[in-house]
Structure formats: C-alpha cells, structure tokens
Amino acid sequence: MSFTDQPSVPQRGRKPAAEGTSASSRPTMAMVAARVGVSKQTVHYALNSPDRLSPTTLRRVLKAVDELGYRPNQAARSLRTQSPRAVGFRLLPTTEGQSGGVWASFLYELSVAAHRADHAVYCHPAATDEEEIQVIQEIFSTNTVDCFVITFTQDHDPRITFLRERGIPFVSFGRPWGHPMSDTWWVDVDGAAGMEQAVDHLAERGHRRIAYLGLDGRNGFGDDRESGWRRAMRAHGFSTRDLAVRGSDEISTGRELAVRLLDRKQPPTGFVCVSDTIAIGALQACRERGLAVGRDVGVVGFDDSVGAHFVDPGLTSLAQPLELVARHTMRLLLDRLKDPDAKAEQVLLRPTLVVRESTVPR
C-alpha cells in the first residue's frame, strides 16, 4: 500500500507552477508529518485508522492537519478506496414553453445532501434517454462516479433496464413504472395522493364538476395521478363521466383542452391538472372566456414550478418535497453502495398543496 498524497511523477505539458499558484498552495501529507516530526504513515493512520495510534500522537497529528489545512488528495483516495465518492446526475436541455425548473431545484437539494455525505455531484448532459445510457456507460467505466441518480422515469424505462443489467448502483427519483416496484431503489412523490388533495380542496370551495387534464400516451405517473383524481371524485360522490381529457405537456395543449371543456353545455368549474404547464394553459382559456379565475372556476397544477409563481392569478399547485426527496435519495445511494446485496428500498412521499389565487381569490 502506498501513501501518496502528491504524485512524484512530473507534470507533463504544463509549465512548473509559479509561486503562489494552486500547486504550491496545497499542503501535503509530508508537510504535516514534518511539522509533527512523525512519518507519513503515521499521518495516514491518523486519518484512516486512528485506533493504531496513541491518543497523544493522534491529537498532535490532527492538530497539525487542522493548522495546515491539509486535505487528502481526492484522486489518491479514490485509488486507494476504489470509490470516487461521486454521484452522476443527468442535465436536461431547457425546453421552451415548459414549466420546468424542478430538476434544477432537485439538483440543488441533491448537491446539498451529497455534500453532507462527502460526495460530489457530477453532471453530464444528455438530450435523450438513449444518450443518457451512453454517457452513463462512459463515465462509469472510467470510474469517475460510484452511482447515478436518474429522474423523470418513463414506462419501461430503458435506463432502468440497462442499469439493472450492468449492476450499476442507482436510485431513481420516480417509480420504475412497468418494472417490478420492489426490485429497484427509488424515491417518489405520491401523485395520486396529491390529486386527491386537489379534488378535496376544490370540493371545499364548492366545485362539483371537476375535470382532469392529463397526459396522453402510456405513462405511469400520469395514470397514477389520474387514478387519484378518480378515487377522490368517487369518494365525494361526483361523476367523472367525460371529464378526463388528455394531451401533450404544453401550455397550448392545456388551453385547447380547457376550451373544449368550457364550450360544453355543462362545463366543469374545477380543473385538476397533471402539470403546471397544462394548468397555465387552462388558466389562459378561463380568462379568455371571461371567467373570474378563483371565483367562477378553480385551477390546480402539479409541481409548484417557477411558472406557478409567475402567472397572474398565481396558480394553486402541488409542491414536491424536493429537499426530502434529495435526502432520502442520498441515504438510499449510500445504503446501496455499502451493501450491493441489500434488499432494495423505496420511499414514497406526500406532496403539499400550495394555495394561490387560481382557487382562492385575494
């Protein structure tokens, strides 16, 4: 075993570091050892196997470590432990006209949780799931990260199939729709429970005809949210007949779906939407029809995204507890890394309804 903290090979393709630059400002293990008058191995023990040293020596070494501000070289530590202590996270291109921002907020919270656990967050770009798989393969094979967090899980998500086949440690924010739920590690927010809260809230405000504006195509989280709306409507004794409509996740789609419903003989007065984006479109439609939003009609979105704050009237929406999601995600990752054979864990959290003027006027 070697105790390198600064490699002895010369730097290639670089000029020697000038006085006061990075290389010279990093304290080394040798400097700590020299200060205390012990060997480098003793310093190594102090940091990695403290029980091998006498309490006095340990104290003296740690004092010097503190005073010099010495930190073990991350690359050297990675080599010794074979763990880069880094989490891979995919960045998405920003899509115009989508409410977005949730991944950015989640990434911030994840980086806080990772930092606390002495892990880095390594961000890689990928426009599609296929690209994400390629990039994961590439950076995992170079031992740059230990594990991955994947987000926006789709039905029969090819990323989950790939990661499971390769035995690459990961936790998904979002359930593995279409895969066995208990075989993978995931954290998710209970969309169905959120939709029940939304219906209860609108019912309390006097709404009886409450429509569901959802997503078309096969997708697990959309189906889950719709089932929550359906369950709550039944519990209140309201009819759901012809009140569920679906389209793509765009403002213009939300507007069109809502217009279609509002032009019926018996239009709904409540709109529970699968996303803020669709809800913002529904708000526009209501305003265009001259309805007093919050009074004549009530609109609820999902995500409590930036858009929900910006629209006027403000959009009532279901907020995902992103800090909590991030903390559980990191905890599960560490559990998974500690014991690859452990039984997969799952965490399902409840969203919170944030009430604004789209359901309760000022």
Added chain:
Amino acid sequence: MSFTDQPSVPQRGRKPAAEGTSASSRPTMAMVAARVGVSKQTVHYALNSPDRLSPTTLRRVLKAVDELGYRPNQAARSLRTQSPRAVGFRLLPTTEGQSGGVWASFLYELSVAAHRADHAVYCHPAATDEEEIQVIQEIFSTNTVDCFVITFTQDHDPRITFLRERGIPFVSFGRPWGHPMSDTWWVDVDGAAGMEQAVDHLAERGHRRIAYLGLDGRNGFGDDRESGWRRAMRAHGFSTRDLAVRGSDEISTGRELAVRLLDRKQPPTGFVCVSDTIAIGALQACRERGLAVGRDVGVVGFDDSVGAHFVDPGLTSLAQPLELVARHTMRLLLDRLKDPDAKAEQVLLRPTLVVRESTVPR
C-alpha cells in the same frame, strides 16, 4: 512511473463484488494487454504516447481497446497527470418569485461544452458567496477539480479577490465589476447593447417616453444596462428625465415601480427593465390600470427566462446566448489551464431581442 489502472489494494468496508456487478464489468488495462499479447506499458503508450509505438502495434492495441470498451481509470489518470479534468460550478438555491432558470440553462450548456473537452462538471451547493469561497477552498485543496466557473458577479466580488490571490484557475460568466477588467478571464453578455436594442424596438413601435426599471444598490451589471438605455434614448432625442427608477429584483417591486410611473401626469408608455422579474411586475401594473399591453404600453425584460414564456401576454425579452457563453467559457478555461502565465482573455457577446406580445400584439 506506474501504470496502475486497477489498484491492487483490497477494497475496505465492502463485500467482494458479485458476478455481473460494477467492479467486474470494467475492462482493465491488463485485459487489453493480454488480448493483444503485449505489456501493460505498451497499452499505456498507445493511449498516452502513441508515437513511441510502431503503427502496426498501435493499431492492434487501439482495436483491442475499442473491442473491450476499455477506458483508463479516471482516478489513476488524475494522479498521473495531476489533473482531475473537472470544472467546479456552484449551484444556487431556487428563490421563490424570481424569474431564474438562467443558471440551470447555462449549466446544461456548460456541461455540453465540458463533455466535448473531456471534462466533468462538479456541482457544489452554496447559498452565499462566502459559502462558495469556503467550498471552493475545500474542493480545490482535495484536487477534485482543476478550475472553477463563477456566475452572477457582483461589484468588488470577494470570490474574484479570493481566486486571484490563491492563483486558482477560473473563468467568470459576468464581468469582474470593480476589479481591473483585463486582469481576469471572463465571458459576458453586453447588457448595455441589449438595452439599446430594447429602446430601438420600442421607438420603432411609436413609443417616446420610455422608462428604465432598474436595480438599486451598487451593481456593475445594473449600471451597465442603465447606461445602454440612456445612450439609446439620447440617440433618439428622447428625454430621460425622471424616467429611471430602481428597486429590488422582485415581481412586487416591478409592479410598484411601474404603478408609480403610470400614476404620473405624463406616464411613460414604454418600460425597459433590468430583469424579467421586474418586467413581469410591470406587466401586472399595466394590466391593473386597464392598459392594453403591447398596444397602449410596451414592456421589455432581460434574460428570456422561463417566466417570460409563461406570462400572458408573453414578455418581449433579451436572450443571452448561453450556448455561446458556455463554449467560450470552456475554451478560456482550457487556455488558462494550459498556460497559467498567459495573458487573460475576455469575451463580450451580444444578446438577442425575442419579441413577444408585450410589445407587439398578436
């Protein structure tokens, strides 16, 4: 010099990797060597000093590298070259009621540019500039990253002072306001030129009394944007008297500033705003006063953020060319890393006016 690609020390605190899991699926340098029937050193030469090998050997080794999907261990490579090939980037907490989203879009573009240059982007959270300095110190001292990108530069930014003093390589997205402009490496977008475009656009639409809604306190980018408005107003022969007002970067502030101006005897009909957040507040004020936005009054924001897409009517705004900013940032970082003594480079880019209904009705 050693040619380690898999460390020979046993893993500690982990069970041996099971068949088919991560550790066993990574091809090693030894596997490549065995396949070709050469030494590990030859494989190393093929990847790092190809001119040392005969063309035939080089071809054979690279073929095997390809076939096995072998990638040099990043940690081992970091140790040899002393370069982790990673860029540090600070994540900001999401602030409610701010238009935001620009840093997230920039981070995506930066990760694309970094990926192309075979660099990772390492994200660290920091709520304040002081916290960012602490975290930079910590992760730079552990050799986790080579360099940093800082954003949202303030007047006399303490991060720039710190990074310069320590000789830590960085490029800032945003000028080093209050520091000598030509001594540091930066990329920025020309806010003054953007404001000139905004005034020209409103003048073309018939507006003569065009107000500037800016930020209070000392801040270089705000002053810069205001100077652009002033210059363009002068060029058109319009008076600027009493037309510049300032406040905090919040929707409510934008609303209050605009209301104050609209309640004057001779209210402005154009509003050029330092940010989308303030512009969205101005939009609300105009609507509350019963003005037809886009016709009676014109409002222009800055950032072309998510909020600009979401408000109704859509907000005309100045878009920063974030992909280009990211590409130049990465180029400057690589130049700076290659030669720490090189003369600092600067890049100033022009924003683009994205016209929506807040200045031109549908």
